[in-house]
Amino acid sequence: MAAEPLLRALMRMRTLILDPDVLVRAVASGRQKGQHPRWKRVELRYVDLKAGRHLQVTAYDETQAHTSNYALGEPGQPSPAREAVDDLLDEPFAHWHVETTTEQHQVRVTKKLEAMVHTTARAEEVEVERGHDRDKSRMLAEDDPVLISLGISTAEGRVKPSRQAKYRQVEEFLRLLDASITEARSKGHLRKASQDDPLRVVDLGCGNAYLTFAAQRYLTHVRGLPVHVTGVDVKQQSAEHNSRVASELGIDASFVVGSIAEASLPEPPDVVLALHACDTATDEALARAVEWQASLVLAAPCCHHDVAAQLRRTPTPAPYAMLTRHGILRERFADTLTDALRASILRLHGYRVDVVEFVESEHTPRNTLLRAVRTGAVVKGGGVRKEYDDLVSTWGIRPRLAELLD
Template sequence: MSTTSPQEVDRVRAAVLDADHLVRALATGRRKGQPVPVVDGREVRRVELRVVDLKAGRHLQVTAYDATQAHTSNHAVGEQAAAAVDALLAQPFANWHVDTATETLQLRVTRKGAPLLHVSAREEAVEVSRGHDRAKDRLLREDDPVLVALGISDAQGRVKPSRQAKYRQVEEFVRLLDASLTEAIAQGHVRTPTADDPLRVVDLGCGNAYLTFAAHRFLTAPPEEGGRGLAVRMTGVDVKQQSADHNGSVAAGLGIDADFVVGSIADAELDRAPDVVLALHACDTATDDALARGIGWDAALVLAAPCCHHDIAAQLRATPAPEPYAVLTRHGILRERFADTLTDALRATLLRREGYRVDVVEFVESAHTPRNTLLRAVRTGGRSDDAAGEYAALVAAWGVRPRLGELLRRSPA
């Protein structure tokens, strides 16, 4: 943004630099036609700012996230902090979300570069926490009651050694949900929830509901505790009655108002269509079922982390590869890896065809799990003819029939 900033940008700048009242600020996304924002020489996806009290005095803490890591720097309140904020405002971020003790500011930069600002006052002022204990950048503390109830942490509030990978998965998934939801609300693709009309989130194939409870906890926790402070109605869907009974018991113990529906992903009935659809490691074509339900519901935001990809892999074994690409499927291990890539590429293309903007990202490092791909889809408008053509050409070339394509073809929509 230019040095002669519009009034809207000046107000956001002032709120971020108000060390007495800032709770948290987020800069996310990039403006259309602009390069990826760069912080300290690194391309970044999002930046989080908060005020911390260190031994050296009060500082503005800036945490920048690239594709795999978080990079934190601290800037003394005053000229140093102002310079850091000005440098961030100069980057082509598409959205700024600022929570203060008394209000929330949401700044969105349009395609033409015009800043649009929405300000909402809090009904009650919140207390600002400036402790440095969040420097490890955890959205859910190890001693959070939700993690203890789920068996990820022990009774002393420490993550169990055997559950470190699960903790990391849940933490990174919630982080992506946070960034995606912030951007989608700022751009007007997801409505701002209210107490009378809460954000409706469904977790398809929830199992023991690690994601359901973690997402609910983070989204509803007040900003002073590091959460979003949103009104949320959460629903988990799983085919097992045992899972529903167990999850209902956990929810009751935590005082969480959540529904758990017994049924398959394809057939589960909800009283109202959700705004957000989540699916973490739904196996093979169950991911296709989840994506099809999200599209059928016109969900504003879909986050799906696929699991195994047996369906397309089996089809590749039975169908000759187009020339000159036979080498991609000649060897078993290469065929399996290519099947993973082809499956998710087809899914992403179908989502684009149906009117979604799609990112395929790594949501947790492969050292923690090989199942680390995530499809992030935001509904933005009408169908894409370009994507339809790309999809048709791809399935014709490889002679495959993706499950998601079949489900959408059968859909009345």
């Protein structure tokens, strides 16, 4: 895959995006070196409204999504849709992912402002959904068989009122998973899978396997990737139930009974997921990911009792007494400190780490997610190591993740 002029690659993507008969969706994300696009991420698709077919653009900033619909215009006349696309192509995004009914295109902008383009053909032509009821750019439609089987949606294909929070959680996780896999693949940090050797995804502490099934369904049905998912949970009952659901849905998934720390997999996974593993179970999940040298890790921690307990037992260093004087502030500080140390430790073991918002705080107070991509650049000294050593020394704590990896 050779580099080509960026403008030429973008003009090819422009032609596909502006063709309402072939575009499934397009996604722009990331930023070119030293540049800052107006939006963190933008998604484009066509919808059929009462006024006719429009280009729908959903742009995401730091806190919310902004959706606009643009008319296509008559041939030879000014086109709001064309103007909107041209404006977005001018933004310094680092990645474009363009899906058509027959192909998927990945465009990565290099540091030299050239384009690396990877195109794959779909196994079969897909049908495009133009319904306006998807104006929230859903990753899985409400009537998806997986959501119905899991009890998130009714048999009529509507999300149950009591399961709205769970649906929102699944959607946001899939959005992060989608963007993370796209970026990791475009930079060569995630291997190219095949039907003979599919991408291996493990969900640690899977429970009822909401994420396991949703991830498999999205990656295979929407992204068209060959994927095998494995769920790990300590309960035999969960494994039996999940295996039965997988069989009924025809999903390529397997389930292992065991703890996160001791579960045995036939092959190391490429992608490790861990959603709301309690306290040090998150550390166990991160330690296993490092042990397996997983290419991509997405972990949403739950409670942080371990460091909080250590803070209660050790004197607070000056001049930070106010941070731990009140119980609620001490607990919140422990949350932040724990995840900061986890991110630092992963960096020391060869991962590039982002700490991002998982879902909005009104849906769950546990809304932090650690996203780590393995670059292989292990840090043995320097500023990162000194920052970590100084932090644990100042506060007199010993992170559980450090103990597990040592």
